[in-house]
Amino acid sequence: METYIVGLALLIFLALVWWKGRAAIAGGLDKKIDLIRAEIEEAARLREEAEVLYAENSKLAEGAAAEAEAIVKQAAEEAERAQAQAIATFEDVSRRRREQAEAKIAQAEAEAVRAVRVVATRVALAAARQVIADELTGDRAGALIDDAIAELPQRLAS
DSSP, X not given: OHHHHHHHHHHHHHHHHHHHHHHHHHHHHHHHHHHHHHHHHHHHHHHHHHHHHHHHHHHHHHHHHHHHHHHHHHHHHHHHHHHHHHHHHHHHHHHHHHHHHHHHHHHHXXXXXXXXXXXXXXXXXXXXXXXXXXXXXXXXXXXXXXXXXXXXXXXXXX
């Protein structure tokens, strides 16, 4: 009989615990379920955001690769244009310097010819004076001077 009373007391105790604790246990389980459900929803939302960001970044990466290729192509074209322009500028500068050098050479040649003519004229005059001084006498010298004075206007005109 004592076992029967202990068993009955145990059943009454468990019924009271169940009756009083049922709401608390169910509420705790419901809160835990709601918390887990919220975490799952948050994880799903984060996954969707990550997929969207991944898709956007993939598009950006593809666009960046295409843009980088375009930049490289444009840089190569600009380098070719710059090289062509540098070559043209170099050729132009070289041509102008060559023309200047040729002009300086021609000028130097002309000056050298003038200098030789001046020296030749001076030597010829000195030689002529010497010859005239050695060979001409007073009458003959006067006649030559008169002829030279008469021819002077004709020579100056031509």
